[in-house]
Amino acid sequence: MLRKICHPLAVLMAGLLAGTPALANPFETTLENGLKVIVKEDRRAPSVVHMLWYGVGSMDEPEGVSGIAHMLEHMMFKGTEKIAPGEFNKRVAAVGGRDNAFTSRDYTAYFQQIPPEHLGEMMMLEADRMANLKITAELFRPEVEVVKEERRLRTDDNPRALVFEQLMATAFQAHPYRRPVIGWMPDIAAYTVDDAIDWHKRWYAPGNARLVVVGDVDHQQVFELAREHYGQIPASAFDRARIADEPPQRGPRHTIVKAPAELPYIALAWHVPTLRDVHNDREAYALEVLAAVLSGYDGARLPRRLVREDQVAVSASASYDGAGRGPSLFILSGTPAPGRTVADVEAALRAEFERIRESGIGEDELKRVRTQAIAAQVYKRDSLMGQAMEIGYLESTGFSWRDDAAMLEGLRSVTAEEVRAVALRYFDDATLTRAELQPLPLENTPAGQSPVAQRN
Amino acid sequence: MTLIALVKRSRRSLFSALFATALAAASTTTLAGPRIEHWTLESGTRVYFVESRALPMLDVQIDFAGGSAHEPPDKAGLASLTRSLLDIGTEGMNEQEISDAVADTGARFGGGADNDRSSLSVRTLSSAAERDAAIALAARLVAAPTFPAEVLERERGRGIAGLREALTRPATLAARRFNSAIYGDHPYSRTTTVESLQGISRDDLVAFHRTHFNAGSATVTVVGDASRDDADAIARALTRALPVGTAPTALPAPQLPARSTERIPHPSAQAHIAVGMPVLSRDDPDYYPLLVGNYVLGGGGFVSRLTREVREQRGFAYSVYSNFQPLQVAGPFQIGLQTRGSQATAALAVVDEVLRGFIAEGPSEAELSAARDNFINGFGLRLDSNRNILEYVAMIGFYRLPLDWLDAYPGHIAEVTAEQVRDAFVRRVKPEHLVTVIAGGDGDTAPTAAGASN
Numbered sequence: 001m002l003r004k005i006c007h008p009l010a011v012l013m014a015g016l017l018a019g020t021p022a023l024a025n026p027f028e029t030t031l032e033n034g035l036k037v038i039v040k041e042d043r044r045a046p047s048v049v050h051m052l053w054y055g056v057g058s059m060d061e062p063e064g065v066s067g068i069a070h071m072l073e074h075m076m077f078k079g080t081e082k083i084a085p086g087e088f089n090k091r092v093a094a095v096g097g098r099d100n101a102f103t104s105r106d107y108t109a110y111f112q113q114i115p116p117e118h119l120g121e122m123m124m125l126e127a128d129r130m131a132n133l134k135i136t137a138e139l140f141r142p143e144v145e146v147v148k149e150e151r152r153l154r155t156d157d158n159p160r161a162l163v164f165e166q167l168m169a170t171a172f173q174a175h176p177y178r179r180p181v182i183g184w185m186p187d188i189a190a191y192t193v194d195d196a197i198d199w200h201k202r203w204y205a206p207g208n209a210r211l212v213v214v215g216d217v218d219h220q221q222v223f224e225l226a227r228e229h230y231g232q233i234p235a236s237a238f239d240r241a242r243i244a245d246e247p248p249q250r251g252p253r254h255t256i257v258k259a260p261a262e263l264p265y266i267a268l269a270w271h272v273p274t275l276r277d278v279h280n281d282r283e284a285y286a287l288e289v290l291a292a293v294l295s296g297y298d299g300a301r302l303p304r305r306l307v308r309e310d311q312v313a314v315s316a317s318a319s320y321d322g323a324g325r326g327p328s329l330f331i332l333s334g335t336p337a338p339g340r341t342v343a344d345v346e347a348a349l350r351a352e353f354e355r356i357r358e359s360g361i362g363e364d365e366l367k368r369v370r371t372q373a374i375a376a377q378v379y380k381r382d383s384l385m386g387q388a389m390e391i392g393y394l395e396s397t398g399f400s401w402r403d404d405a406a407m408l409e410g411l412r413s414v415t416a417e418e419v420r421a422v423a424l425r426y427f428d429d430a431t432l433t434r435a436e437l438q439p440l441p442l443e444n445t446p447a448g449q450s451p452v453a454q455r456n
Numbered sequence: 457m458t459l460i461a462l463v464k465r466s467r468r469s470l471f472s473a474l475f476a477t478a479l480a481a482a483s484t485t486t487l488a489g490p491r492i493e494h495w496t497l498e499s500g501t502r503v504y505f506v507e508s509r510a511l512p513m514l515d516v517q518i519d520f521a522g523g524s525a526h527e528p529p530d531k532a533g534l535a536s537l538t539r540s541l542l543d544i545g546t547e548g549m550n551e552q553e554i555s556d557a558v559a560d561t562g563a564r565f566g567g568g569a570d571n572d573r574s575s576l577s578v579r580t581l582s583s584a585a586e587r588d589a590a591i592a593l594a595a596r597l598v599a600a601p602t603f604p605a606e607v608l609e610r611e612r613g614r615g616i617a618g619l620r621e622a623l624t625r626p627a628t629l630a631a632r633r634f635n636s637a638i639y640g641d642h643p644y645s646r647t648t649t650v651e652s653l654q655g656i657s658r659d660d661l662v663a664f665h666r667t668h669f670n671a672g673s674a675t676v677t678v679v680g681d682a683s684r685d686d687a688d689a690i691a692r693a694l695t696r697a698l699p700v701g702t703a704p705t706a707l708p709a710p711q712l713p714a715r716s717t718e719r720i721p722h723p724s725a726q727a728h729i730a731v732g733m734p735v736l737s738r739d740d741p742d743y744y745p746l747l748v749g750n751y752v753l754g755g756g757g758f759v760s761r762l763t764r765e766v767r768e769q770r771g772f773a774y775s776v777y778s779n780f781q782p783l784q785v786a787g788p789f790q791i792g793l794q795t796r797g798s799q800a801t802a803a804l805a806v807v808d809e810v811l812r813g814f815i816a817e818g819p820s821e822a823e824l825s826a827a828r829d830n831f832i833n834g835f836g837l838r839l840d841s842n843r844n845i846l847e848y849v850a851m852i853g854f855y856r857l858p859l860d861w862l863d864a865y866p867g868h869i870a871e872v873t874a875e876q877v878r879d880a881f882v883r884r885v886k887p888e889h890l891v892t893v894i895a896g897g898d899g900d901t902a903p904t905a906a907g908a909s910n
Contacts, residue, residue: 044510045840077758086768089758094826096833098757113837145771152725153774153794157626157896215840260723262621299555307614308551308607314614338617368559375562375581378513382841442624442722 026391026401027219029226033235034207037226038391038401039219042384048215049384050122051111052130053392055210056203058183059105059176059326060241065195067183070103071147072199076110077101078139080132085139088125095121105181106325107396113385116216123229130204131233140193148189151182159259159437163267167331167435170255171269175246177326205236210395214388246271246327253433261439263314266342267333268349271431272320272422274328278399278406284322285410286418287330287426292369293361293419294318294332294352301352302334312340312348325397330426342436353427360420370412377408489862490845492852493684500672501695504853505687506679506845514582514680515846516591517567518598518694519854521704522574522668525643525784531664533615533648534656535569538664541611542576545602554597563590565597571644572784573854574668577846582681591693598669599697603661616653626722626896627794633720634730637891638788642710644734670701675853679846707785710734712889720895727800727897731807732790733889736780738855744868745880746780746789751827752819752877753811754778754791759826765810766793772803784855789885797897804892815885818878831869 026040058069079085092099097114112122155161165180172178182188211230213222249271275284295302295317302316316334332353334345380386391401399407493505527534543558543565544551558565563586567575576598580590622628632647639645676691713733736746747755754762754777766776776793791811795803819827839845839862852861 044508046836047840086758086764090826093756093759093830094833096830096835096837098834098837115833115836142769142771146767146774149726149772149795150774152796157724157726260624262624263617297555297559299552299559304552304555308610311610311613314617335617338613368556371560371562375564375586378511378581379564379579381511382513382843384840439624 025219026214027223028401029223031206031227031231033231033233034205035209035211035226035230035233036395037211037223037230038213038395039217039222040212040214040387040391041217041219042214042381042387043216046115046216047113047384048116048119048213048217049111049113049388050119050126051109051212051214051388051392052126053107053109053210053212053396054203055208055396056108057104057106057325058179058181059243060203061176061179062241064187065183065191066179066187067147067151067181068187068191068195068199069108070182071144071188071191072196073101073103073108073110074143074147075135075140075196075200076129076133078133078135078143080128080134082132083125083128088129091121091125097122103181105177107392109392109396111385111388119213119217119222120225120229123225127229127233130206130209130230133200133204135193135196135200137193140191140196144188144191147182148185151185151188154182155180156185159257159261159439160265162257162259163265163435163437166255166257167267167269167433170253170435171249171271171329171433172246172327174244175326176243177246202238205238206230206233207235208238210392212388212392212395214384214391243326249431249433252429255433255435256438257435258438258440260442261437263335263338264342264439265333265335265437266345266349267331267435268346269329269331269433269435270427272322272328272330272426274326275323275407276398278403278410282410282414282418283422283425284328285407285414286422287320287322287328288411289366289369289414290356290419290422291318291320291330292372293356293365296369296372301356302332302349305352306334306345306348310348311337313337313345316345316349323397323399346434353423356420356423360416363416366414366416366419369414373408373411489860489865490679490839490849492849492859492862493687494853494859495688497671497688497691497695499695499698499700500674501691502675502853503687503691504675504677504849505682505684506849507682507684508679508842508845509681511842512582512681513579513842514587514678514682515577515579515842516594516679516690516694517575517577517677517846517850518594519573519575519675519677519850520669521572521673521854522664523570523572524646525571525707526668526704527643527646527664528660529643529646530652531656531660532646532652534660534664535574535668536648537611537615537653537656538661538668539567539569539574539576541603541608541661542597542601544607544611545604546596547600547602549596550604551607554593557589557593561586561590561593563593565594571787575850591690595694595697598694601665603658603665605658608658608661612653612656616650619648619650619653626720626724626726626728629720629722630728630730630893630895633718633895634732634790634891634893635788637716637718637893638713638733639710640713642734643707644710644783644785644787666699667701668704669698671695671698672700673703674698675850677846677850677853679842679849709737709785712886713891715888715890717892718894720893721898722896723899724896725796725900726794727797727900728792728794728895729800729804729807730790730792730893731804731811731890732788733885733891734786735789735884736782736787737785738782738857740782742880742884743782744872745876746884748824748827748831748869748872749814749819749877749881750778750780750789751830752823753814756827756830759830761810761814762791762793762807765806766803770803770806772799772806776807795897797900800894800897804894811885812887815878815881815887818874818881821874824872824874824877828869828872832866835866 030036095118099112101110306313306316313334320330322328332349336345490506524535563580566577678687754760762776766772773793773795778791781787
């Protein structure tokens, strides 16, 4: 029907996996002060993403100041000795760029997307706030209120978010993953200016950061710019706090959240292995394939059986966060269809699991997961931001950007027997945490239909 | 600063609350958009094509003039339901076979329905086997959906459950009430309810599909690793089995609402606030002054007046913004924010003061020049992926904007003066037409933090 064109899938695959010369890109160097610099040239458009990733996240926080990593992220936009508050955003906007930042359990990252000729200015600004951030009480107090509003928006008024917050707090009792990234509200209310200043002083050092630049640039020029702007910051030693290991769980746990909602919701979480050695941790890849076989597309096992065929749920999914700095959970979750209960959904989720334990999975399912993974490898190259995110994520969670190919190969080579083996091995009730949303009815008449109206 | 990632505001969709389905460059240093090739098929389908060979992939979108504004008044939700049920059955394939077939090609199907259009997008590898399979499948879904009654009932049930869930959220309550209040009886006011979903029959779906999914009003946009001949073949394949059809009747301009304030009770910690009115059409003569002005008012993120006054100075909100959503006829202008219930009145007073001040005085020369700099210098960044280019080109095609719309854009921005901005806001954003909706916040009984209201 259509004219044949180049790029047969097989050729593409070989290129991706065999390390052709194209894979000299990205390029990497490390400055004398310890800052690692990774540059990926992508010259399709006059655009570049500049990201600085600090190897510190909420898991590094001490008791009582949960969320301080995120709070500091907000304060990073409040000025330095030479840059006035708000000036950072203004200068990025003036060159046509956009900028923002994000905090996770494992890392904190800052980014700007700008025309390439302004990369040096971005480095100047980013290096300046690494070394010379100024935090004043006058700017700190209102920003604490902003963060409280952020918590209300994301978590307190969001029943699903509350369920996941409680799920983590219950599944983990020693490891800091038990605390929410945004922090508990009483901790946020108790922050002092010094908490933020200390956090910055302790963690914001070149040796704890990775610079990722992706876009219309020449890597040698980027290395030179990085030396010029970041190279001046002296190296500083920093102690990584010892992170508590999670002791083994000895029996099922259960937590309930009551919040205004229409439908209940259930999430089941088990402790499972995390990917550490990209060449040998076969179980992590098998768990990733297991999650994909369960809910990787709208015809996968959970949506097919629970939503389409048995109609016990209006949604059902599986997830596995297998590549973080800390330990991993494998989570099954679902929302009962009207008239059905969380017990019905839990039974159906478990039944689908039993099926895999007994009969394994099909070659067609495996092949589909591989096809998706390979296609995703191509699609992700359309986004500069996506490419920078992947490099930064790998580098900040104990891997290298070079592990990308090994990870794809690890996923592709998973066998049906390996998937069945992890399903048999890791999903015992002794390591299960169950989190449930029990809806509180809204007392008001169906809102949205008869609001109280005032004219003025 | 975001905790996770910025959440893109989604297009209005029946299932958006609970069941958000996966919705899924060549540019030079001079300010020019991508080279768009355009032609029209015998059936009337307009084709738009941008060749980009850098990656072995292809993005395709087909748009129909079949948005929610074209629903019968008592069938709110019909457009969204029709679009979302294209993949529950087609001649010769059931929903499982369709899901598996999509997954087996490695393609990603997306799209949805908004006020004006219904869209299906396909991202596929450009290798012939995968591409041809993905396009052939998309063509079958678009041309011959069977809407099997049993699956329809299940999906209707899921839709109603999702809607009921959404109606427990103050954000949804505010958005729905705001939309109904600013549009009155206009087709843009269509608001899906449990009753309207229950009233949609299979015949309604079939009729809506037959009327609106036609070749004559379709646009097909192709961006990526393909030749013009490939793009032509793709457009023909996607539309071959569609009737030529007729264009839908033109939408009237909405009547402007009377000023009002409405409060919706909800036990949430935060009040969700929306302030606005219908303003901007796609071909509006005030398009550029309003766009540039909005950047200064509340569109420019951290450099906007609203963010400075509401968030930075007072700590009243995490997110506060203003935007114009240009549609076929006057789309909404909206200021939005969320703040703890006990300070909603104080925050609204600040919003009101900022808006009044901006309308009265317009931007300063410094603000105007900062806004123009951002639009013009950032032009290339907004076109730096096939995905971004597809969105712009599909929009240009659907709304029949000039083919050089992107090329002319920086020039239009550069010409905007402070007086034009002030004049456009005075004429178009009128206090006597502004609707305010405040939903929730009743759960916040604590006193406002000291020092936060300086």
